[in-house]
Amino acid sequence: MSADTHPASTPLADDELRTLDAHWRAANYLAVGQIYLMANPLLTEPLRPEHIKPRLLGHWGTSPGLNLIHTHLNRIVRNRDLDALCVWGPGHGGPAVVANSWLEGSYTEIYPDVTRDAAGMTRLFRQFSFPGGIPSHVAPETPGSIHEGGELGYSLSHAYGAAFDNPDLLVACVIGDGEAETGPLAASWHSNKFLDPVHDGAVLPVLHLNGYKIANPAVLARLPEPELDELLRGYGHDPIHVTGDDPNAVHRALAEAMDTALGRIAALQRAAREEGARERPRWPMIVLRTPKGWTGPAQVDGLPVEGTWRSHQVPLTAVRENPDHLRRLEAWLRSYRPEELFDDRGRPRPDVLAWIPEGSRRLGATPYANGGLLLRELPLPAPDTYAVPVDKPGTTLHEPTAVLGELLEDVMRATADRRDFRLVGPDETASNRLQAVYGATGKAWQAQTLQVDEHLDRHGRVMEILSEHTCQGWLEGYLLTGRHGLFSCYEAFAHIVDSMVNQHIKWLRVTRRLSWRAPIASLNYLLTSHVWRQDHNGFSHQDPGFVDHILNKSPEAVRVYLPPDANTLLSVADHALRSRDYVNVIVAGKQPCFDWLSMDAARVHCARGAGIWDWAGTENGGREPDVVLACAGDVPTQEVLAAAQLLRRQLPELSVRVVNVVDIARLMPSDEHPHGMSDFEYDGLFTPDKPVVFAYHGYPWLIHRLAYRRTGHQNLHVRGYQEIGTTTTPFDMVVRNDLDRYRLVMDVVDRVPGLAVRAAAVRQRMADTRQRHHEWIRVHGTDLPEVADWSWDA
Numbered sequence: 017m018s019a020d021t022h023p024a025s026t027p028l029a030d031d032e033l034r035t036l037d038a039h040w041r042a043a044n045y046l047a048v049g050q051i052y053l054m055a056n057p058l059l060t061e062p063l064r065p066e067h068i069k070p071r072l073l074g075h076w077g078t079s080p081g082l083n084l085i086h087t088h089l090n091r092i093v094r095n096r097d098l099d100a101l102c103v104w105g106p107g108h109g110g111p112a113v114v115a116n117s118w119l120e121g122s123y124t125e126i127y128p129d130v131t132r133d134a135a136g137m138t139r140l141f142r143q144f145s146f147p148g149g150i151p152s153h154v155a156p157e158t159p160g161s162i163h164e165g166g167e168l169g170y171s172l173s174h175a176y177g178a179a180f181d182n183p184d185l186l187v188a189c190v191i192g193d194g195e196a197e198t199g200p201l202a203a204s205w206h207s208n209k210f211l212d213p214v215h216d217g218a219v220l221p222v223l224h225l226n227g228y229k230i231a232n233p234a235v236l237a238r239l240p241e242p243e244l245d246e247l248l249r250g251y252g253h254d255p256i257h258v259t260g261d262d263p264n265a266v267h268r269a270l271a272e273a274m275d276t277a278l279g280r281i282a283a284l285q286r287a288a289r290e291e292g293a294r295e296r297p298r299w300p301m302i303v304l305r306t307p308k309g310w311t312g313p314a315q316v317d318g319l320p321v322e323g324t325w326r327s328h329q330v331p332l333t334a335v336r337e338n339p340d341h342l343r344r345l346e347a348w349l350r351s352y353r354p355e356e357l358f359d360d361r362g363r364p365r366p367d368v369l370a371w372i373p374e375g376s377r378r379l380g381a382t383p384y385a386n387g388g389l390l391l392r393e394l395p396l397p398a399p400d401t402y403a404v405p406v407d408k409p410g411t412t413l414h415e416p417t418a419v420l421g422e423l424l425e426d427v428m429r430a431t432a433d434r435r436d437f438r439l440v441g442p443d444e445t446a447s448n449r450l451q452a453v454y455g456a457t458g459k460a461w462q463a464q465t466l467q468v469d470e471h472l473d474r475h476g477r478v479m480e481i482l483s484e485h486t487c488q489g490w491l492e493g494y495l496l497t498g499r500h501g502l503f504s505c506y507e508a509f510a511h512i513v514d515s516m517v518n519q520h521i522k523w524l525r526v527t528r529r530l531s532w533r534a535p536i537a538s539l540n541y542l543l544t545s546h547v548w549r550q551d552h553n554g555f556s557h558q559d560p561g562f563v564d565h566i567l568n569k570s571p572e573a574v575r576v577y578l579p580p581d582a583n584t585l586l587s588v589a590d591h592a593l594r595s596r597d598y599v600n601v602i603v604a605g606k607q608p609c610f611d612w613l614s615m616d617a618a619r620v621h622c623a624r625g626a627g628i629w630d631w632a633g634t635e636n637g638g639r640e641p642d643v644v645l646a647c648a649g650d651v652p653t654q655e656v657l658a659a660a661q662l663l664r665r666q667l668p669e670l671s672v673r674v675v676n677v678v679d680i681a682r683l684m685p686s687d688e689h690p691h692g693m694s695d696f697e698y699d700g701l702f703t704p705d706k707p708v709v710f711a712y713h714g715y716p717w718l719i720h721r722l723a724y725r726r727t728g729h730q731n732l733h734v735r736g737y738q739e740i741g742t743t744t745t746p747f748d749m750v751v752r753n754d755l756d757r758y759r760l761v762m763d764v765v766d767r768v769p770g771l772a773v774r775a776a777a778v779r780q781r782m783a784d785t786r787q788r789h790h791e792w793i794r795v796h797g798t799d800l801p802e803v804a805d806w807s808w809d810a
Contacts, residue, residue: 028268035367036091037267038367038368038370039368040083041352041353041356042364042368043112043119044079044115044311045354046114047079047083047112047115048076048111049137049141050114051072051074051076051145051330052069052072052345053069053141054068054141054146055067055142057362058134058137058354063346064342065335065337068336071145074110074111074144076327076330077308077325077327077328077329078108078109078192079109080309080310081106081224081304081306081310082190082224083115084267084304085102085222086113086379087371088271089379090373093379094373094374094377100186100187101385102189103172103188104154104190105163105165105190105191105201106190108152108165109154109190110151110152110154110155114144114158116379116380117158117160117380118130118140119364119368120372120378122379123140123380124136130143134358151166159380159381159385160380160385162387162496164519164520164522166522167515168192168194168195168201169195169198170201171190172189172191172205172207172221172489173485173488173493174492174496175187175188175189176210176219176489176493177492178494179216179218179219179493180212180216180490181216181436182217183216184217185217186217186218186278186281187219187220188219189221189222191221192226193223193225193234193237194229196234196235196236197234197235199485200483200489205252206251206252207219208253208297209252209461209462210460213297214289214474215435218281218284218285218299220281220300221301222301222302223236223301223302223303223304224306225303225305226305226307228325230325244303252298252299253298253300253301254299255300256276256303257303257305258270258273259306270302270304276300277300280299281300307323308323308328309324309331311351312348313344383498386532387495387496388536389498389534390497390498391499391536391537392434394437394537394593395430395431396427396590396594397426399583399619401426403582403615404419405614406613406614409631411809413609413610413611414608415607416604417448417449417542417585417606419582420450420604422452423586423590424450425453428457429455431477432456436499439478439479440479440480440491440503442480442505442509443480444505444506444545445504447506448506449544449606454478457473457478458472458473459471459473460476460477461474484505484512484513485513487503488517492520495536495539501537502540504541505541505542506543506545506546507543507562508550508559511561511562511565517599518569521570524598525570525572525573527597528597535596538592539598539600540593541600542604543603546603546605547559547713548713548749549746550741550743553743555741560603563576563718564715564718567722574598574599575595575601575681575691577603577622577679577680579602579622579650580609580649581610583613583614583615584613584621585602585604586615588604603649603713605650605651607746609654610808625677625679628674629674630674632674633671633674634660634671635672635673639671640706641672641703642707643670643764644672645660645760646677646702646710647711648676650713651746652712652713652735652755655750655755655757656760657674659761660674661809662758666775673703675701675702680718681722683722683723695727699727699728704728705728706731707731707733707764707767707768708731708732708733709764709767710732711760712734715739718736720732735753735760738753740752741753745793745799747793747803756786761778761779761782765778765782766779788800
C-alpha cells in the first residue's frame with residue numbers, strides 16, 4: 017500500500033475511518049443486493065431460492081471501487097463545501113451509483129416509492145436489471161449522472177466539457193482500466209491543455225485500475241508503476257498513486273490523496289485567479305489500484321474469483337439451483353454486517369450517513385447533472401441583421417457559412433460575460449469560413465505559443481483539437497450541464513462520432529420520458545466542406561452518409577436540414593440554436609453559392625420544410641405539372657434550377673414544377689416522424705402519378721427509403737452521390753455522379769410520356785454537352801464556360 021508524498025494533510029481519525037468504512041460497506045451491500053435479491057433485503061431470515069432473481073444480470077467487478085471513490089468524494093465535498101459532479105466511466109457501474117444515490121436520499125426524492133427503508137430497499141433491489149425496472153449501467157434514470165455508461169471512451173471528455181465555464185465546479189471523473197484503452201479516452205487526456213484555470217472548473221481524473229476487463233488483463237494495470245507514472249506525467253498530470261487491498265490502509269491513503277489533490281487544485285486556481293500565473297498547470301490526478309471484485313467471493317467452484325476477470329459480472333451464477341452458491345451468497349452479504357449498517361426498519365444508521373453532503377451538494381442531487389435546470393435562453397440576434405439581399409433569385413453569390421459566422425460572432429460577444437456558448441471543431445473553424453468569431457473570442461489554448469500563432473487565447477471559447485471524439489465529448493458535457501454550443505465539422509468526418517451521437521440520442525430519448533430531467537440545449541452539427549466541393553482533397557473527403565446514420569435514430573430526437581443558400585442557413589441555424597432536446601444536423605456549403613430566397617421567403621420556406629418554388633417552374637395557367645424536379649442541398653438545388661432553365665428554353669411547352677426540400681424528414685409519413693407529411697400533403701406537393709426527378713445531396717437510396725410507402729413512389733427517380741469521387745472540378749463531381757443539369761434533363765425526357773420520341777434531339781444535345789465537358793476539363797482544367805458563368809435568368 018503506497019501513497020505519494022505531497023503537502024501534508026490531516027490523517028484520518030479513527031472515528032472518521034469507521035464511518036467511511038461503514039458507508040462503503042453499506043454501498044457494497046446494496047450493490048450486491050441489486051444484482052441478486054428480489055426479497056429478504058435485510059437477511060432477516062436465511063436466504064432461500066425464491067429470494068433470488070430468476071435472471072442474474074449486472075456487473076459486480078467494478079462496483080466496490082466505485083463505491084470507495086463515491087464514499088471519499090462525499091468526504092471532500094462535505095469537508096470543503098464543494099459544488100461537485102462525478103462522471104462514472106466504467107461501463108457497468110450502475111449498482112454502485114444507484115446504491116450511493118439511495119443512501120444519500122436523492123434517489124428517493126426523485127422516485128418516492130423507493131423509500132429509504134426495508135420496503136424501498138426491496139423495490140431498489142427488484143427493479144435493477146428487471147423488466148420494467150432500470151438498466152445495469154449508469155443511465156439517464158440514475159440521479160447525478162450525465163454519462164451513459166453503456167459505451168466506453170468518453171468519460172474524460174465529458175468531464176472537461178462539464179468543467180468549461182463552471183469556475184466553482186469540481187468534476188471528478190472515474191476512468192476504468194478497460195475504458196483507458198480506447199482511442200477517444202487516449203486523446204481526451206490532452207483536454208488539460210485547454211482548461212482555463214481562471215474561468216473553468218477543475219477536473220480530477222481517477223484512473224481506477226482493478227486489473228481486468230471482461231476476460232483479459234487491462235493494459236495500464238499491467239504497466240509497472242514507474243512506467244505508468246511517466247505516461248501520465250507525459251500527458252501533463254501530476255499523478256498520486258494509491259494501491260492496496262487492505263480496506264483500512266486504502267481508506268487512509270485515498271483520503272490523503274484526495275486532500276492532497278484538492279489542495280493542489282485550490283493552489284493552482286488561486287495562482288491563476290489572484291496572482292496572475294500564466295504557466296500551464298500540471299493538474300493532479302489519482303491512480304487507484306484495488307482488486308477487481310474486491311470483498312466478493314475469493315473462490316467459486318474451486319476457481320479464483322476476487323482479483324480476477326471472473327468477478328466482472330455475476331460471481332455466483334447458479335444461486336437458485338446450487339445450494340453451495342446460495343450459502344456463499346448469504347455469507348458474502350453477511351460479511352458486510354448489515355445489522356451495523358441498517359436499523360430494523362431498513363434505514364441507514366447514522367455512521368453510514370456521517371459523510372453525506374447536504375442538499376444539492378450531494379452527488380446525486382447536483383443541478384449540474386440535470387443541466388436543463390441551469391439553462392438560460394441563448395441571446396440570439398435576429399437573423400435579418402445578417403441576411404444577404406436577394407432582389408432576384410440566382411444572380412448573387414455568398415458563402416453561406418461565412419454569413420453564419422457573422423451571426424456566431426455576435427452570439428459569442430453577447431455571451432462574453434455569462435460564458436455559456438462554445439464553438440467546437442477539429443481544427444477547421446477558419447477552413448469552414450466561421451473565422452468571424454475570432455472578432456469576439458479566440459481559440460482556447462493553455463500550451464506553448466509562438467509569434468506566428470494566430471487567435472490563440474487562454475480564455476477563448478472556440479475549441480479546436482484534431483479529435484472529433486474529443487470535440488463531441490466536450491460539447492456533450494457542456495450541453496448536459498446547462499450550456500449551448502455548435503459543432504462544426506467536415507461532412508465526411510462526422511462519421512467518426514457515429515457511435516457517440518448514437519449514445520447521446522439514446523440519452524435524449526430516455527430523458528424525454530423522465531419528468532424530473534429538464535430539457536437541455538440541442539446538440540447542433542454544422543457539416544460543411546461537403547461532398548460536392550472537395551476540389552483539393554478528393555475522394556477521401558467525400559462522404560455524405562452521416563445524415564443516413566442520424567435518420568435511423570429516434571424520430572422524436574433527430575432533425576436534418578439542408579438549407580440551399582445563405583438566408584435559409586441563417587433561418588435554420590436560428591431555429592436549431594433555440595431548440596431543446598434534439599440532435600440537429602445542418603448540411604451547408606462554405607463555397608460561394610447562389611442566393612435564392614430573401615430572408616422573409618427563407619423563413620417561410622424553412623418553416624414549411626418543403627415547398628414549391630413557383631418562380632422556378634413553368635406551371636402555366638394552373639396546369640398540372642408534367643414532371644416534378646425536386647432538390648435537397650445547395651449543389652443539387654443549383655443543378656435542378658439549371659435543369660429547369662434548360663427545359664424552359666428547350667421544351668417550353670412542358671409544365672415543370674420545382675420543389676425544394678430543406679427539412680429532409682418532411683419526406684417521411686407523419687406517423688413515423690413529427691415533421692413528416694401526411695399522404696394528402698405529399699401527393700399535393702409531388703403529385704400521385706407524375707414523374708419526380710429528385711436531385712439529392714447524399715446517397716440516393718435514403719430518399720427512396722423515406723418515401724417508399726408513398727402513392728407515387730414508383731414514379732420517383734433519385735439522383736445523388738454514387739460513391740464516385742476524386743480530385744477534380746466542381747462540376748465534374750456532379751457529372752461523375754449523374755447529378756448534373758444535363759443528366760437531369762435527360763431523365764425528364766426519359767420519364768415523361770411522349771418525350772422520348774418528341775424530344776430525342778434535346779436529349780442528344782444534353783448527352784453531347786456532357787461529353788464536351790469531359791474533354792474540356794482535361795484540356796483546360798476548369799469547367800465549361802456556360803457552367804462556370806451560369807446564373808439564373810428566367
